[in-house]
Amino acid sequence: MSSSTHPPTLTAKYTHTSSTPHEISIPLPPPPTPQISTSHSKHHHNDPSESSKPEALHTSPSPVAIRSHLKSLRDAVKQVQAEMNTFLTNKMEEEKKAETLDLGNGKGKAKGKSGAAQAAEYMERDGEVEEEMDDETKALEAEVEKLRREEEQERIEKGKGKKRKKEKE
Incomplete structure (x- = not known):
């Protein structure tokens, strides 16, 4: 110094x-x-x-x-x-x-x-990511709903099978 x-x-x-x-x-x-x-x-x-x-x-x-x-x-x-x-x-x-x-x-x-331009670009990208996530979420929700229906159908069929057994007895 x-x-x-x-x-x-x-x-x-x-x-x-x-x-x-x-x-x-x-x-x-x-x-x-x-x-x-x-x-x-x-x-x-x-x-x-x-x-x-x-x-x-x-x-x-x-x-x-x-x-x-x-x-x-x-x-x-x-x-x-x-x-x-x-x-x-x-x-x-x-x-x-x-x-x-x-x-x-x-x-x-x-x-x-500059920082403002980068922030705007990041926000735009985040919106695109959210849209992609929404599509993925919708696909997963549809798959879960399909599995629920299949499980419910299996329960109904099992229930019918039990009714038939009781009727035969």
Whole structure:
């Protein structure tokens, strides 16, 4: 994300096979740097040469600096999201307009169909599938009805056979 010569940036890139890539970059503030202070060594009070040398102390950035930096990062993410959403919304609207023009010119079955054209096509296919299922269902219902009649006919014939046996007895 950052290097010593370039300021840090937040970058988001949209790529799709049917369009050119779109990139959004937002410059970020540099991260907070550790605070450096100097202190004289307290370890060697007896050695005058050691006690006079200052030591560099590195401490964490202040909590205020850290919070400020994190807030700027969150703001940058929100800005990138907003810009990407705007880009994608505009892209969808352009595709929808192009599809409307294609449908008006009789090019409804073009390769690059938008979501609305695909949904309409799926609905049409679903209707055809339902019709096919209706035909299959009707055939099955007719077969079931035929089997019921045959079973009923068998019961009637068995019933007649029992009556005849009783009459003979």
